[in-house]
Amino acid sequence: MIPDVHTPENRKALFLRACRSEPVERVPVWIMRQAGRYLPEYRALRQKHAFLEVCKTPELAAEVSLQPFHIVGVDAVIVFSDILIPIEAMGMGLELTDSGPALADPVRDSAHVAALRDFDPEQETGFVAEAIRQLSRAVGPDVPVIGFAGAPWTLACYLVEGRARDAFPTAKRMMFQEPALFRTLLEKLARTTARYLKAQIAAGATAVQLFDTWAGELSERDYEAFALPTTQRLIAELDPGGVPVILYTKASGHLLREVAQAGADVLSVDWRVDLAEARQRLGNRVALQGNVDPCVLLGPEEGIRQAAREAIEKTGGLGHILNLGHGILPSTPVEAARAFVRAGKTTSLPARVPLGQAG
Amino acid sequence: MIPDVHTPENRKALFLRACRSEPVERVPVWIMRQAGRYLPEYRALRQKHAFLEVCKTPELAAEVSLQPFHIVGVDAVIVFSDILIPIEAMGMGLELTDSGPALADPVRDSAHVAALRDFDPEQETGFVAEAIRQLSRAVGPDVPVIGFAGAPWTLACYLVEGRARDAFPTAKRMMFQEPALFRTLLEKLARTTARYLKAQIAAGATAVQLFDTWAGELSERDYEAFALPTTQRLIAELDPGGVPVILYTKASGHLLREVAQAGADVLSVDWRVDLAEARQRLGNRVALQGNVDPCVLLGPEEGIRQAAREAIEKTGGLGHILNLGHGILPSTPVEAARAFVRAGKTTSLPARVPLGQAG
Numbered sequence: 001m002i003p004d005v006h007t008p009e010n011r012k013a014l015f016l017r018a019c020r021s022e023p024v025e026r027v028p029v030w031i032m033r034q035a036g037r038y039l040p041e042y043r044a045l046r047q048k049h050a051f052l053e054v055c056k057t058p059e060l061a062a063e064v065s066l067q068p069f070h071i072v073g074v075d076a077v078i079v080f081s082d083i084l085i086p087i088e089a090m091g092m093g094l095e096l097t098d099s100g101p102a103l104a105d106p107v108r109d110s111a112h113v114a115a116l117r118d119f120d121p122e123q124e125t126g127f128v129a130e131a132i133r134q135l136s137r138a139v140g141p142d143v144p145v146i147g148f149a150g151a152p153w154t155l156a157c158y159l160v161e162g163r164a165r166d167a168f169p170t171a172k173r174m175m176f177q178e179p180a181l182f183r184t185l186l187e188k189l190a191r192t193t194a195r196y197l198k199a200q201i202a203a204g205a206t207a208v209q210l211f212d213t214w215a216g217e218l219s220e221r222d223y224e225a226f227a228l229p230t231t232q233r234l235i236a237e238l239d240p241g242g243v244p245v246i247l248y249t250k251a252s253g254h255l256l257r258e259v260a261q262a263g264a265d266v267l268s269v270d271w272r273v274d275l276a277e278a279r280q281r282l283g284n285r286v287a288l289q290g291n292v293d294p295c296v297l298l299g300p301e302e303g304i305r306q307a308a309r310e311a312i313e314k315t316g317g318l319g320h321i322l323n324l325g326h327g328i329l330p331s332t333p334v335e336a337a338r339a340f341v342r343a344g345k346t347t348s349l350p351a352r353v354p355l356g357q358a359g
Numbered sequence: 360m361i362p363d364v365h366t367p368e369n370r371k372a373l374f375l376r377a378c379r380s381e382p383v384e385r386v387p388v389w390i391m392r393q394a395g396r397y398l399p400e401y402r403a404l405r406q407k408h409a410f411l412e413v414c415k416t417p418e419l420a421a422e423v424s425l426q427p428f429h430i431v432g433v434d435a436v437i438v439f440s441d442i443l444i445p446i447e448a449m450g451m452g453l454e455l456t457d458s459g460p461a462l463a464d465p466v467r468d469s470a471h472v473a474a475l476r477d478f479d480p481e482q483e484t485g486f487v488a489e490a491i492r493q494l495s496r497a498v499g500p501d502v503p504v505i506g507f508a509g510a511p512w513t514l515a516c517y518l519v520e521g522r523a524r525d526a527f528p529t530a531k532r533m534m535f536q537e538p539a540l541f542r543t544l545l546e547k548l549a550r551t552t553a554r555y556l557k558a559q560i561a562a563g564a565t566a567v568q569l570f571d572t573w574a575g576e577l578s579e580r581d582y583e584a585f586a587l588p589t590t591q592r593l594i595a596e597l598d599p600g601g602v603p604v605i606l607y608t609k610a611s612g613h614l615l616r617e618v619a620q621a622g623a624d625v626l627s628v629d630w631r632v633d634l635a636e637a638r639q640r641l642g643n644r645v646a647l648q649g650n651v652d653p654c655v656l657l658g659p660e661e662g663i664r665q666a667a668r669e670a671i672e673k674t675g676g677l678g679h680i681l682n683l684g685h686g687i688l689p690s691t692p693v694e695a696a697r698a699f700v701r702a703g704k705t706t707s708l709p710a711r712v713p714l715g716q717a718g
Contacts, residue, residue: 167653167654167685167688168654169653169654169657169688169690172652172654172657173654173657173658173690175654175658176654176655176657176658176659176662177657177658177659216610216631219630219631219652220631220633222652251575251610251631253612253613254612254631254632254633271578272575272578272579272610272613273613274579274613293531293578293581294526294528295526295527295528295531295532295534295535296535298528298531298532298535298536299532299534299535299536300535300536303535326526329526329528331528331532
């Protein structure tokens with residue numbers, strides 16, 4: 001039943017078929033934040049290089065991005081970067097630490113929104129595209145390379161709040177108090193993000209993931225009024241016929257109907273969304289990514305295997321990219337990450353998926 | 360259509376009818392964390408007295424509890440306290456600051472779980488019951504006084520993690536790694552919390568609210584396996600024929616079916632749960648409390664009125680206690696809290712609620 005899952009020549013095709021909800025021999029698997037602090041090799045490199053230095057040095061970014069490919073065995077590499085990189089290019093003073101981002105001078109008024117620069121991604125964040133080019137060369141034509149960016153609402157949360165903060169009250173105050181100004185900010189972020197992602201696609205990204213991590217903070221009504229329209233415009237600008245777009249939202253079960261209208265090929269959801277229910281509600285028109293609780297990887301291996309299997313059983317393995325529901329935790333044992341990936345690769349798909357037709 | 364909403368003699372009856380989903384002339388309204396940092400009068404008192412000192416001095420706790428009743432005009436008072444007060448009585452070293460709780464020596468093994476003391480609430484947290492008695496005398500027999508406690512899962516999050524932390528990975532690690540030990544901890548917390556709430560009821564609480572703030576961190580499966588059974592036992596112990604039990608959960612739309620099985624009379628939900636959808640799914644067997652986004656109170660008054668009206672329209676005002684979806688933010692203008700309460704008190708109920716039969 002299980003083909004040679006380690007054959008490298010089928011990983012990009014496998015990933016693309018999963019994104020397009022086409023039959024597959026097994027689900028592809030990768031892990032959000034797979035390059036990062038739980039890996040000793042990453043921590044060793046970070047002893048010598050600061051976080052932003054790694055992001056901005058293509059050789060280092062590529063090296064770090066490749067670590068989980070070689071050590072953990074994931075099916076896709078994602079370029080090592082941060083969703084706030086373009087924010088800095090827009091003129092914001094940015095400090096990124098392992099404990100989170102901090103903006104020295106948050107956006108609070110229309111003058112500041114107007115002052116945000118429409119930067120040229122080729123010129124000012126060229127290191128991201130260059131890291132993708134180096135990564136693509138390193139893994140060869142048969143392994144998917146994922147690019148990414150923050151979605152407008154999530155970026156606006158950081159821009160206005162200045163840091164991650166429970167409920168983002170300052171960002172929401174602007175949204176409720178000055179809705180027109182907040183929309184202008186979202187539109188500007190959507191435009192720059194579209195260009196930023198196009199540069200990553202031009203550099204060879206197989207797919208791009210849009211992180212709307214804080215979408216779940218919004219009510220259905222406010223998501224529909226503010227976040228959804230700008231996300232839709234952004235995705236539409238990326239050329240729908242081109243590379244698959246994965247839209248990640250956290251704790252967004254209450255928004256599933258709306259998130260599904262954003263135009264993404266794949267919805268990446270967390271453990272609060274039941275994959276079987278999501279599939280039932282959304283049908284086969286959108287693939288799903290996720291959704292194991294990262295904390296499961298702190299538990300015993302049998303629990304990890306079971307969680308991966310259950311996720312795959314809920315989708316039948318069709319139109320499903322196995323992943324966690326949020327980034328892997330720094331305290332995760334490397335062996336647990338390996339067990340998760342192995343479980344994804346070796347779980348037999350239910351008979352109703354026509355294996356014979358797959359790749 | 361609107362009776363004299365400020366007539367004090369009907370508030371307790373109104374509140375109890377709402378808890379029991381009986382017809383009302385208008386919805387009752389109060390605000391989570393209504394006694395607190397957004398009130399200048401509270402901040403003035405806190406200049407002289409530390410947080411825990413206020414909690415443990417019945418006169419001060421009662422004074423602070425009454426402030427929003429007089430200043431903002433809420434329909435119910437809730438005793439000023441903290442969900443971690445009983446944790447201290449169980450033997451945990453506790454530091455409570457305005458920025459959150461911190462436990463010096465978190466619970467990490469079976470010896471520590473066994474060492475947690477089954478305290479006597481009359482003896483060791485008698486100040487809470489005494490504050491409720493003083494409050495009840497101060498407001499008279501016609502105003503509801505709400506007691507409260509943390510639910511076992513949420514208390515366990517703090518006990519094991521040591522502080523509020525995104526995703527509570529240490530608590531979840533124990534849950535996944537040592538499920539039997541974690542259940543023992545939950546059971547112990549359920550037993551002590553039941554006794555703690557019974558003491559508050561004996562002191563005169565009209566209703567009690569159980570805060571399961573972090574329930575939304577759990578998947579449906581894990582909520583059902585760990586949090587739900589202990590919450591059910593706790594509520595069952597409180598004497599179902601007695602005072603109404605309100606169960607608060609944050610970001611729990613994905614758990615609504617399970618939360619509704621806990622045995623509470625009222626489910627308090629946040630802005631991520633659509634009240635109309637919740638009513639449709641749960642029917643009239645459980646009342647609803649909530650659910651306006653606290654950030655709405657940072658916006659213009661018209662938006663506040665509209666949000667309150669919309670919440671009431673979604674329930675038809677039947678079996679509905681108007682509240683926020685989470686605690687009021689410290690940066691909220693007092694006038695915004697007043698506008699919210701006023702909106703609740705003056706919103707006409709839809710004609711289908713038989714006004715003539717009410718109060």
